[in-house]
Amino acid sequence: MAEREDAPQKNNARGKIKDKVRGLREAISFVYLEKVYTKTAITHDDSGEIQDVEVEWTLWRGHIDWRDLGLLVYDEDGVVSERNLEYALKVVEDEVVARLENELPRKILKSLLASFGVARLNELRESGKLVTPVPRLRDPSFLREINWRELVEDVVNYRRAVEYEPLVTVRKATLLRGIKQAINPHTIIVLPASTGKTEGYRVFAVIEDRASRKSLIGYATTDGPRPGSLHQCDLPFALDQIEETDAYELLKYLVGLMESDRARVDLAGFQFDVTSKSTIIILANPIGSSASRSFTLLLHHLCRNPTIGRRFGIILYDQDRAGYKVPRIKTRERDLAEELKDAVELFRAVEEYCRPKIKKIVEEAWGWLNQRNEEWVRRALQAISRLQTDSSTEKLYEFLANFIRYGNAHTRGGALYAAIVDNLDKIALEEIENFENLKPIAEDYLHRLLEINYDSVVKIAEAFEEFREMDVLTVFDTLPSYMQEIVLALNWYRHELKRRGVDCEVPTRIPLRKLPYQPRTRGYFSEVLRDAKRSNPLKYNERLRRYFGFELRESPESDLEAVILSPEPVEALEPLERSESVQAVEEVENFEKFENFRIGQREKGDEESYINLSQGKPLSENDSKILKNLKILKTDEYKSFGGNLPSRDGIEDLENEVELTQDDNAEFVCDVCRARPAKTTLMMFGYPVRFCGSEECRRDLDLAVELVKAIDRRVRGIESLARELGVSLERVGRVISAFSWIFSREGIRVRLLDSSILEVVKDA
Missing domain, CATH: 3.40.50 (Rossmann fold)
Incomplete structure (x- = not known):
């Protein structure tokens, strides 16, 4: 029965807590504490070697407000710290006052007394400003x-x-x-x-x-x-x-x-x-x-x-x-x-x-x-x-x-x-x-x-398995936006290779500026690379290797290039829809050296990347005149033209590279013949080309595509190109001249070495 009578009291914990004044001392809250002095005791052996250093007591100054004189807090149990600002306090005993007056350095003691405006520490004690912490629990019997x-x-x-x-x-x-x-x-x-x-x-x-x-x-x-x-x-x-x-x-x-x-x-x-x-x-x-x-x-x-x-x-x-x-x-x-x-x-x-x-x-x-x-x-x-x-x-x-x-x-x-x-x-x-x-x-x-x-x-x-996938997504989410675009570009690129059934050998280097990728958050991939150059993308290489299967390096020309270490795309990143305004990617026979990509970059010192179209054979006088007129055109007009035109949904075979789109406002001269008015605009290698619609110019467009394919097959010499494609040397020269501005953006440079030798160079 006694237990039954006690139960209501003990179960009413919340009511007793509210009445805790009987069991707890009031706590004083400081806004901050500063250490005044710490007294240490050093013990050593007979040879003078230090054995131990112990803290005997510490004197603190606790401020109840930011501009008050505060209280002096004497602590010999090590319970006071700068992180704990609430203490139950009591005034110190006389022995503590005597100890402080004997053991405090004279300079510190004098400064303290002056700051409080008193002559002796005993005055601080009597005014309640020299205190020591005590347990907040006044009487543990209260816990019963x-x-x-x-x-x-x-x-x-x-x-x-x-x-x-x-x-x-x-x-x-x-x-x-x-x-x-x-x-x-x-x-x-x-x-x-x-x-x-x-x-x-x-x-x-x-x-x-x-x-x-x-x-x-x-x-x-x-x-x-x-x-x-x-x-x-x-x-x-x-x-x-x-x-x-x-x-x-x-x-x-x-x-x-x-x-x-x-x-x-x-x-x-x-x-x-x-x-x-x-x-x-x-x-x-x-x-x-x-x-x-x-x-x-x-x-x-x-x-x-x-x-x-x-x-x-x-x-x-x-x-x-x-x-x-x-x-x-x-x-x-x-x-x-x-x-x-x-x-x-x-x-x-x-x-x-x-x-x-x-x-x-x-x-x-x-x-x-x-x-x-x-x-x-x-x-x-x-x-x-x-x-x-x-x-x-x-x-x-x-x-x-x-x-x-x-x-x-x-x-x-x-x-x-x-x-x-x-x-x-x-x-x-x-x-x-x-x-x-x-x-x-x-x-x-x-x-x-x-x-x-x-x-x-x-x-x-x-x-x-979920962790591995989420790990990839989480790391991806913490990358800066420009690095996310680079990751997506390389992942998209590997998806496309896999879709086309291209076998990949690793490692391989790819210049990022050649990736035919349309970013999600920028107008052009070049803007992504510009932001990357302003930052330090190489610091992310550990994560890129571990989670995304590639790393970044700087080329001797200070361009960014990716070294693909895994040919498999990261499945945790959802495959993107085919990128808009992208260039075609040809099939690859030697992925490691990256030589057979139209957008490829030659290895340094690889003289095989230079294709001498003339093979050193002299050209006819008529052909020489044509070649002398070859120029690389890179004007603002071409850069801005067709920026808002519809473009292809994704990467297509080269045979389908030329695709016409209607343009009601085309009031320009045909880019192919440079004579007839343009009636439509088409996308070639991802670039807008104004087209008159004539059969002759259409055949020249087809020939431009075949020329790129032949150059990638390492057909050497302009005569060899003409013979391979079954067309006249004059027509080959005319097409190269007409589309030289596109070729230049594709990394193919055309230049006349002398009156009889034409050289087409893939960018290094």
Whole structure:
């Protein structure tokens, strides 16, 4: 009956929390803290070698407002830091005043007294301006009146808004302030939106919405180091979004920090240490609403250094799939945060009071924390073994294998932390005094966390094909727009080769300016290349090789060229519709040397790229006159003409290269005969040509196409061309002259070496 009578009191936790004044001291909030002086004690042996350096006490100046004189805060327990701005305070004892007057350097003491306008420190004490921090929990017996388990459930899942039980368990395992980085349960949580993975941490942790190396680790100026927000922090620290451009640098520092409490930073000529005891929680979406929050992008960064896997103790991964939907929250937790403020305040006060006892329990549990569940390791490694057999997922396998084999101390740390969270009231009341009392509860939480970890790595392994595809799409989405166009151009190009049944040998080099591609976001591909030259496209080569099967290089002429390493198009990128206003691509006999493409580029020193049409044979007087009139025409009139005309849907065979289109406004002379009025406009090799419609000019158009084909077949000499095509030498010269401006844009240069030798050169 006694239990029945006590139950209503203990169950009314929220009412008791509101009445917490009886149990908690009031907290003073500072706007900022500055360190005045730190007293250290140095011990050495008889030979004079330093053995240890300990901090005896630190004097801080805390400002309640930006322009006030503030309070002097004496701290000998190491509880004050620049990151924590709320403390319960009391006036110091007389002994502290005497100690400060004896041990503070005279210059500092004199400056302090002058700034406050007093003659002695005792005056500051009497005015309440010389204080020391004390635990906020005034009397732990107050906890007997509270249902502690209900309070904890409120903190991690207020009003049971979260219906996904594994997330509630993980929240509880990561609720405590960090004790020791070697066992802190660093966590990756990957869940769909509206499941509660982010908002709950806003209640009891620090959330960094856009994490970068500068914001978390810090930076340096000429005035000295400026540590980031992780420095001296011990609260759980959640990263909701890692800045793409800074991810590698940030994770590089986190590798050390997540294991040894400290990371050495060397910036702008300054070396400084960033220290933190915070448990790191990384949040992501399985298939992100934006690329920057996607798990595939996170994996890309984590797998660059797979050994970081051993720093994590918990991976919670789940996603919607056929017949299953991850449970969503019933109420937005951000709307409940204000109601939770008192509960979190009481929880942190009890945690602070128990901090020395928690550290003692962790020391006692050290042997248990470093044990390994060998059978679980064996089963988990077997579950992800499929990733090891695929070269594209080897790094993912290494990351997960490191997590499985060596993350055991962090996993067990999470289990122990969860057991401590559930029993903080009993620890404060000294009903639990050692690890043995907590061990059964910790074992139970360990079983739950191992089950969460196993289910997560299995789901990741099952979804690795999707990850691979999403990885490509995510990386593509993070590229600048000009690089996206280059990727799409080369992918489109390989699709076309595959469609035409062209066998490809790799590697091969292709000058980008020769790619017949119409970009999505620019008028011309040359605009894409112009933007690329203004940037540094080569810095993306690692990603281009890994995800898209090519890399970029600069030619000796400073032009960009692609080196295709894989002939297969990237299937994750949806094939584009055939590009508009593109040039024809001929079949390839030697893809590696790239010699048989009409748009090809000769290798440096490849004299075979020069086609001497005359073969050194003298021409007749009439033919020489014709050749002397050959010019390469590149006028603005031709560049702008027909810009808005309809063009072909895609790449076609050369036999269909000439296609007429109606142009009602054609009031120009025919480009072929240069005599008759133009009646229509056609597209030739992707360029507009004004055409009179006569049969004679039509035959010349056909001959122009055949000339290009013959040149690509390496037919040498103008007489050989005439003989190959069965036409007169005069007609060949006339056609070359008529279409020389198109030939020049196609990389074919026509020039007269002397009165009898004509040379056609493919661009280098």
